[in-house]
Amino acid sequence: MKIEIQNLRKKFGSREVLKGLSLNIEPGAVSGLVGPNACGKTTLIKCILGLTIPTSGEILVGGKSIHREWDYRRKIGYMPQNPNFPPNLTFIDLLEMLEDLRNEDRSKSCEELVDIFGLRECLDKPFSTMSGGTKQKCAAVAAFMFDPDILILDEPSVGLDPVAALKLKELVLQSVNKGKSVLLVSHIMTEVEQLVQRMVFLLEGEAAFSGNVDQLREQTGEDKLENAIVKMMLSRKPERAFEIIGHHQRMGSQ
Amino acid sequence: MTQFLTLLKYELMNVLRGKWLFLYALMFSGIAYSIGHLGGDTMKAALSLMNLVILVTPIVSILYASIYWYNADGFTTLLLTQPLRRWGIFVSRWIAIALTLSLCFVAGTALPFFIQQTLTGPLVTLLLLGTALTFAFTSIGLLISVLFNDRMKGIGAAFLLWFYFSIVHDGLVFSQWSFFANTPSKTHLWSLLPPTLSTWFASCSL
Numbered sequence: 215m216k217i218e219i220q221n222l223r224k225k226f227g228s229r230e231v232l233k234g235l236s237l238n239i240e241p242g243a244v245s246g247l248v249g250p251n252a253c254g255k256t257t258l259i260k261c262i263l264g265l266t267i268p269t270s271g272e273i274l275v276g277g278k279s280i281h282r283e284w285d286y287r288r289k290i291g292y293m294p295q296n297p298n299f300p301p302n303l304t305f306i307d308l309l310e311m312l313e314d315l316r317n318e319d320r321s322k323s324c325e326e327l328v329d330i331f332g333l334r335e336c337l338d339k340p341f342s343t344m345s346g347g348t349k350q351k352c353a354a355v356a357a358f359m360f361d362p363d364i365l366i367l368d369e370p371s372v373g374l375d376p377v378a379a380l381k382l383k384e385l386v387l388q389s390v391n392k393g394k395s396v397l398l399v400s401h402i403m404t405e406v407e408q409l410v411q412r413m414v415f416l417l418e419g420e421a422a423f424s425g426n427v428d429q430l431r432e433q434t435g436e437d438k439l440e441n442a443i444v445k446m447m448l449s450r451k452p453e454r455a456f457e458i459i460g461h462h463q464r465m466g467s468q
Numbered sequence: 469m470t471q472f473l474t475l476l477k478y479e480l481m482n483v484l485r486g487k488w489l490f491l492y493a494l495m496f497s498g499i500a501y502s503i504g505h506l507g508g509d510t511m512k513a514a515l516s517l518m519n520l521v522i523l524v525t526p527i528v529s530i531l532y533a534s535i536y537w538y539n540a541d542g543f544t545t546l547l548l549t550q551p552l553r554r555w556g557i558f559v560s561r562w563i564a565i566a567l568t569l570s571l572c573f574v575a576g577t578a579l580p581f582f583i584q585q586t587l588t589g590p591l592v593t594l595l596l597l598g599t600a601l602t603f604a605f606t607s608i609g610l611l612i613s614v615l616f617n618d619r620m621k622g623i624g625a626a627f628l629l630w631f632y633f634s635i636v637h638d639g640l641v642f643s644q645w646s647f648f649a650n651t652p653s654k655t656h657l658w659s660l661l662p663p664t665l666s667t668w669f670a671s672c673s674l
Contacts, residue, residue, distance in 0.1 A: 263548070263549050264548070264549075265545065265548050265549070284551055284552065284553055284554075285551045286551075287549060287550060287551040287552075288551040290549070292549045294542070294545060294546075296542065297542060297546070298540075298541060298542020298543060298545075299542065299543060299546065300478075300482040300540060300543045301539070302481070302482045302483075302485035302486060303478070303481065303482055303485075307478070307481065311474075311478045312550065314474045314477075314478075315471060315474055315475065315547075315550055315551075315552060316550065316551060317470070317471070340485075356546075
């Protein structure tokens with residue numbers, strides 16, 4: 215399912231965070247949302263999820279405007295960066311609650327997801343007794359459990375152990391193969407390199423680049439994605455970008 | 469409506485599992501038992517309890533609602549990302565917190581009098597007054613938490629509002645009342661009354 219963002223602006227007081235942003239999130243691909251801190255990535259995600267109301271502009275999900283709508287969220291699975299579940303509820307309470315609230319059955323894969331992330335023995339544990347990584351795994355199950363058409367993953371691997379992170383990557387790739395739209399926010403370059411087919415580069419609330427990864431490499435003249443992104447991030451300070459990339463290459467050759 | 473009731477069920481489950489709410493009920497039981505045990509009639513017991521209820525229920529309600537909201541920040545985000553209407557999320561939380569606090573207050577206060585078979589009119593009025601105050605101050609607590617993103621500012625504002633409504637406002641009303649004691653018309657004073665109306669009503673009925 216396609217997400218279309220048209221001339222989106224968001225102001226917090228006098229500070230304009232999104233400055234007329236226009237881009238499309240295509241189905242059947244992982245779109246990476248990359249950019250420096252405070253460039254508007256989280257605000258954009260919040261606008262898509264309906265957590266923040268844009269100052270102007272429009273967001274279309276599956277061709278329909280989401281303005282004042284709420285049922286479109288049925289099509290979205292969201293995995294936040296720092297999941298914070300009610301401390302007194304157990305994991306099974308959460309799964310049942312989501313099922314009751316959406317009034318739809320969890321997909322058969324929910325049981326599989328619980329096993330994939332090794333959460334079977336955590337089902338009856340309250341969230342107050344769980345570690346950050348375990349909560350992150352629970353958030354992954356909650357995001358994937360209804361087999362949604364759109365997945366929004368905000369720094370999904372932060373806090374996950376390498377095994378869980380690998381399993382999450384496999385799940386993302388499986389979803390893409392089924393034709394789902396995936397929007398991934400990540401600062402982990404290896405993860406971006408492995409998963410992302412299309413890249414949206416946000417800089418000071420504007421899309422400085424939107425296209426596939428090869429186009430980004432071509433545009434910046436860098437083979438390594440990491441260097442291409444650094445160059446893009448510091449495109450308004452080119453001398454600083456050359457300095458960082460040069461230093462990085464010298465360290466690598468040593 | 470089904471969706472709202474489902475939300476309410478899970479909010480209630482979460483609030484009811486908070487163990488220290490039982491301490492709140494226990495505190496009222498202890499105080500009610502002591503006052504009831506000291507002797508005197510039900511009217512005197514109700515008046516003594518009322519002084520306490522007017523101060524304690526608002527501050528517990530306003531602070532509990534604020535702290536609960538800030539602690540449930542991530543849970544609120546999770547609910548807001550689900551296909552749910554916003555009003556359902558906020559109203560169910562308000563009802564769950566206010567209902568649980570009211571139940572603790574009513575059960576804690578009524579139990580000693582119920583056992584002693586002295587649970588009569590004035591005490592029932594007092595229980596209703598405490599419940600009304602709990603609902604009112606829980607809603608104020610939630611409103612403050614929504615308005616202030618910063619937890620410390622929010623809790624500070626909650627405390628200041630409690631101080632104003634529970635102490636300063638009553639003082640203002642009564643000082644105005646005495647100041648205009650010899651004035652034929654005191655209708656303008658009614659504009660100051662709503663927050664203290666339940667107190668005033670309870671005092672009259674007692």
